[in-house]
Amino acid sequence: MSSGAEAPISDAVRPDLRADCGSCSGLCCVALPFAASADFAVDKAAGQPCRNLETDFRCGIHSRLREKGFAGCTVFDCFGAGQKVSRSTFEGRDWRTHPGTASRMFAVFPVMRQLHELLWYLTEALTLPPARALHDELRRALRTTERLTEGSAEELLALDVAAHRDEVNALLLRTSELARAGVRPKGRGRRKNHRGADLIGARLRGADLRGAGLRGALLIAADLTGADLSAADLIGADLRDADLSGADLTGAIFLTQAQLNAARGDAATRLPSALTRPAHW
Incomplete structure (x- = not known):
């Protein structure tokens, strides 16, 4: 390097x-x-x-x-x-x-x-x-x-x-x-820490999760429609059947193509430049 x-x-x-x-x-x-x-x-x-x-x-x-x-x-x-x-x-x-x-x-x-x-x-x-x-x-x-x-x-x-x-x-x-460290939710909110959290089926529509810690979080079938996940750490997060329609994942850290393939999304979902929109979205 x-x-x-x-x-x-x-x-x-x-x-x-x-x-x-x-x-x-x-x-x-x-x-x-x-x-x-x-x-x-x-x-x-x-x-x-x-x-x-x-x-x-x-x-x-x-x-x-x-x-x-x-x-x-x-x-x-x-x-x-x-x-x-x-x-x-x-x-x-x-x-x-x-x-x-x-x-x-x-x-x-x-x-x-x-x-x-x-x-x-x-x-x-x-x-x-x-x-x-x-x-x-x-x-x-x-x-x-x-x-x-x-x-x-x-x-x-x-x-x-x-x-x-x-x-x-x-x-x-x-x-x-x-x-x-320099990423903060809107207003005076603090970055969310959901490391390893059980968020199966969670209602997180429109949630401000910028810079959040979501390492290893269980987000199976979670509603993340329109959520802001920019710069969030998603290493090991389980996104199976999670709804990412309209969500913002730009700059998401350690997100993989396999995680996206396991989720649902649409043409409005914003992705990191290294990853591609799954064909089934």
Whole structure:
């Protein structure tokens, strides 16, 4: 990372942190389990290929996932971990033609996904000018995490990824506090702190949540119509079926495409420049 002026997040997004399904051996469709629910039409065990996975590792119903009962697939994001494991860690070998690698490949994938998610957050953190005092620490954490992703399958499986996440998350929390320090709701209100709060189905229509702390908040099916969430910290917030119609999410911190895909919105929803409006809105 350059020590000069930081690029806006839209310019800093790394291609290697975007999922490239054409360069992956369908790992998310095999390695991960899911249960029959509103998100998945059937049960599937870890290590069992999804019934919709074709021989070329593509999804046979990709354009019809929601109508076929697989909405959960549309909100999953590997942050580029799939192609990293397939092309780098296992050097282009896939679990079908090299079945002896399957169990290790499936076990490495969720570890790599966690590391790539951290890389996404750390990359974004380095675009936040108010957190400039932490940029050296953030760069070190970024380099350390990058080195971990380059490890062998055995090294990745031996990694205490939870401990590394805890260390990076502490740094990201400090980053968030600095980034939001100068943001205040209208009038003389104080920034809301709803970290980890149960806001399932909450009526927050038109709420002033500028700069709010919503890390890990449960916002499932919450009514956030017209709410102002600009510069809010949304890392890990559960936005499944939340109504973001007309909401302002510009400058939201650590918001991901997967979170948006899980929510509802409309043409009036204002988004950070790095993210795209989901097709189902």
